[in-house]
Amino acid sequence: MIPEQPNAPTVPDPRGDGLRQVGAVLRAVRREACDVSRRASPPFRNAERPFLRHLPLLAAALVAADLGIGGTLIVADGLGLPWWGAGLVAGVQGPPLVLALYRPVLAWWSSLAASLPYALLAALAEPAGRADEPWPWTAPGLWAHLGVTLLVACRVRTETYVAQWLLTMALGGALTAGLAPPSSVGDLLLWGLFSALGLAVVTVVRGRSRARRALRAQEALTEFERGRRALLEERTRIARELHDVVAHHMSVVAVQAEAAPYRVAEPPPELSESFASIRENALAALTELRYVLGMLRSPEERPEVRYAPQPTLENLDGLVANVRAAGLRIDMVITGEARAVPQRVELSAFRIAQEALSNALRHAPGCRGEVQLTYGRGELGIRVANSPAPDGAPRQRGTGHGVLGIRERASLLGGSVRIGTREDGWFEVAASLPTSEQE
Template identity: 40%
Template sequence: MQDRAPRPAAGVALDATVAVVVLTLPVTLWATGAMPFVPWGAAATVTSCAVLFWRRTHPTVVLAVTAVLGAAETVAAAPGGTLLLPLAIAVYTVVSLGERRLGLLAAAGSAVVLDGVLLLRGASAGSGVVAAVPLLLALAAVVGLVVAARRAELTTARDRAARAEAAREAEASRAVAEERLRIARELHDVLAHQVAVVGVQSGVAETLLVDDPDAAREALVHVRTASADALRELATLLDLLRRGDEDAPERAAPAPSLTRLDELLDAVRATGLRVEVRVDGDARSLVPVVDLAAYRVVQEALTNAHKHGAGTARLVLAWTPAGLGLEVVNPVSREAGDVTPAPSTGHGLLGMRERVAAVGGVLDAGPRRGEFVVRAELPAPVPASPTTPAPTPEEGPA
């Protein structure tokens, strides 16, 4: 058994108190004359009591010292037998600290040796001294076992609590990471469309400023409108982040939804993108998270078509029993003289895929024979509470 780590101040005081209290018994017996004072026996007794001060830092050494001194006193027929109490405390300490086998063997061996010597010296088998040796050592071992079991339970409980706390911290970290990703995605969705409009329309204004001032002025109006919309949406999102969700119903604008698809189409068409819409099947309500994902996919796909396309796009909403299919198709070639498209952040398609995957859908995007196609399949389970049915946008080209 390895020696233990240094004790705190409270442990030092406790062990010193135990040593002093145990030493009080033989000192009292010597002072009252109840037990003769024998110098070498007194030295052994004081030593056995004093080493109890180190019983928890050097338990095996203390057990060995008390066992040897107790056996020596018994063999030498020194009067009193006061070394039995320090030996019992040493046995208890070793057992309670986890060395059960060593403590139990020491208790049994000491009981056999001490009682055997007492019997050889003529003590009666039924005498109190002979009976007290095994009883006291057995009691010390049993108490040590109980304390060891209690300590093991406390250690297990602490380990479980530590693991639970670590799991809570890991879950909190994961939640924070997911929230950061959600906020980043929302910021991209809020700003990408409006910033793209600003970039394209400012380029149009620059090109037409000299040749067609009226058209340039109209483009600048679109720039101003898109900038104001971007600032308003950004302010709303930042306000929600500052105030928390409790103020959201009173302060937030209506959440993006297919119920506002006509507004989005009007805004996109106002910037010059011609959008043809086709709806297949019967429109129905969507749960909010799927509704938001559908809106964001359409918004991002039309934004990309406006930035990188040839000025036209086709939007198809296909309602099926299993869900909603979205498809946005636009030509990718541009005629000479067109305005250079605004630069892309590169996160739009990634954000769409993550958003669609988060609601259990599938998204595919890429070039197809001179066109760029964004196609998403979204689940449409029956919502837990009634929601406003998704509107059917006016079909046909703008």
């Protein structure tokens, strides 16, 4: 006796999977075919000219009226009905053409139901009077239902309009088998042939249109991926250059600043403090550089990911103290009631102050400076000003990238910035950053 293997893998049943897929398709077709509330937008809805926007409705109304008049004449002459009765029997077959532009599923059911009165009345008529009449539809009724079927096929899935075609053929076959005149030549086969050809054309056109849309989407995706790959390659190249050049030199500066006091016997305390400050700034720059390198090498820009703690307004005192240690006399003032502000605003305010103080160190060494932080009701103000450099002080020529960066940071937040020389000769950077919308 072979023992049972409770953990033996089960072999999937392809027939069961196929039946489940068929059942899912049938349920989807039933839902769509019975959803009479389904809406559709008529063609040329977004056209600029009003005439084009109303052209489908006008064309459908004219065709419906023409088919209704033709059907009325045929019914009145063939069945001997009065004009008003023939108009009611044949006229109801035209309006579904107009309705198909807006409610396709409801229009199809209405068109199918509108074909029944003629079939029933023709079956009840005298055999001698109905032997040569079309069955189970008049010619206008056939074309009306064919038009509705094709319009609906443009707006529903393939399985749905195939099911509608089969249902029409089944209903027509049932009427022909049960009520058809003995010598009539049925129009059912004619309708089935024309509708099958029309639905085949609709299927081909929709397939080509779907294929073109998929091709355009694939081309757009390929172009996007190509641009994204080029961007990542450029960012990687920049990160590599920053790591190999800037990070190397900053590491050398930090090491030299740490070793420099030991090369002098009994260095003055001021010299040791200066070299210590240089080393701390170099290490801080390396930390910031590692953060920038991490962002450049990341395939996606995710603001929530941080490779190093970002400075906040609480670090502004340390920034000012660092600049004072470099030789500038800086006064700092905070006005307004301090409160929490969005992180982006806080970081931008710190970077603007940092860049403005760095510019003062480069272009006006030995000057006096002022830093003012203002908490307004809906904005955060940061102002950095410095006096002209003393005579004979060495100056460095800038590239203008710092000023551009300040303007970009303020613009990204929807703020404003003013950079220029004041009336008293001091150079001032003043920025106002909105906070109310981001909070």
